[in-house]
Amino acid sequence: MFIRSERLFLRPGWAEDWQDLLATIADETVVRNLAHVPWPYGAQDAQAFVAKPQDHLLPRFLVTLPGPDGARLIGGCGISLLDGEVNLGYWIARGEWGQGYATEAARAVLGLAHALGHHRVVAHHFVDNAASGRVLEKVGFRRTGRVAERFSQGRGFASPSREYEVRFESDGDCDGDDAMNRRRAA
Template sequence: MFIRSERLFLRPAWPEDSEELLVRIGDEAVVRNLARVPWPYTAQDALAFVQKPQDHRLPSFLMTVPGAEGSRIVGGCGLSLLDDEVNLGYWVASGDHGQGYATEAARAVLTLACALGHRRVVAHHFIDNAASGRVLEKVGFRRTGRVAERFSQSRGYASPSREYEVVFEAPADCGGDGEGSIARRRAA
């Protein structure tokens, strides 16, 4: 499965990506904000990631930026299961922060999640990573009011994590344009 957004090409990881992936995500400042990625991140971790089979209902993508000399990996974005709920996760390489790549990729993956029939998607960010919360709000997530301790493999301990959700009311919600219009919350 592939997604083309305005600036990004989102695609599955391939075995030949393992070395570049190791360089791009192998940064403690990036990994410390991720719950399921170990630190230090090793060549074996990168190889395991690129060899992991894709789940068509929960795809994961590398964010790549096409260029004249080929494409380069700038991050990753995808869906997974967390506590039996569909969860959106993403990361951006340190040198590519502040470019809007996380927002663009998250918006594209949320559109896909809706098209795949998922009606609710959750996301979390560690409290000390407020920038991630801003990305989630830009793409239509709303705070659930739940803050819970969540274990981080890279930190080696649990840290407070804020939960967000997007609820799609109908398949027609899948094609929204603009900030936050991709999803509408159900009235409580």
Template structure:
């Protein structure tokens, strides 16, 4: 499954992506904001993540930025199974922060989520990462008011985390479009 948004192209990871992935995520300021990624992040971790199979209802995508010389990897976004529900997760490499790429990638996945059968998504961010909370709010998530310790593999322990929720509408026009007015999202499936 592939998603094209206004500036980004979201695609599955391929095993040969491991080195580019490692070069971007080998940054403690990125990894410490993730729950499931270890620190230090090793070549074996990158190989395992890039080779991960896609789950039908919980896909994950490499976020790429198309350009004249190809599409550069800039981060990841996806859905995971969390206690029978779906949870959104994402990261963008530090050199691409502050340009709206996280919000655009999140909105692209949100446009797809109803076609996968999701009607509610959860998300969290560590309190010392308020920028992630702003991304979630811009994408339509609402804080639940629930703040509790959440384990982070990179931090080797729990840190306070705020919970968010988003109730999704049924897909419109077969689920091929979504997001705010003016946003164009196209979902493509491999034959």
């Protein structure tokens, strides 16, 4: 499965991507904001990530930025199950922060989640990462009011995490309708 957004190309990870993935995510500043990525992040972690089989209902993507010399890996975005709920997760390399790439990738994956028939998607961010909360709000998420301690492999300890959700009013479709217009807060 592939997604093309305005500036980005989202695609599955391939075995040969492990070195680019390692070079892009092996930054403690990035990893400390993620719950399920260990620090330090090593070659075996990158190889294991790209070797994981894809789930067509819970796809995950490498986020690439096409350019004249090919597409450059700048992050990751996808959906997974977390405590039985569909969960959106994303990360962008530190050198690419502040350019709207996280928002663009999250919006694209959220549109796919709706098209796949998911009715509710949750997302979380550690409270000391307010930028991630702004990304979630830009793509249609609303705070649920829940803040809970979540363990971060990158931090090595639990930290307060704010929960967000988005609900889709209608079933997903692939006919080009703007999924953003069909989202509502719970």
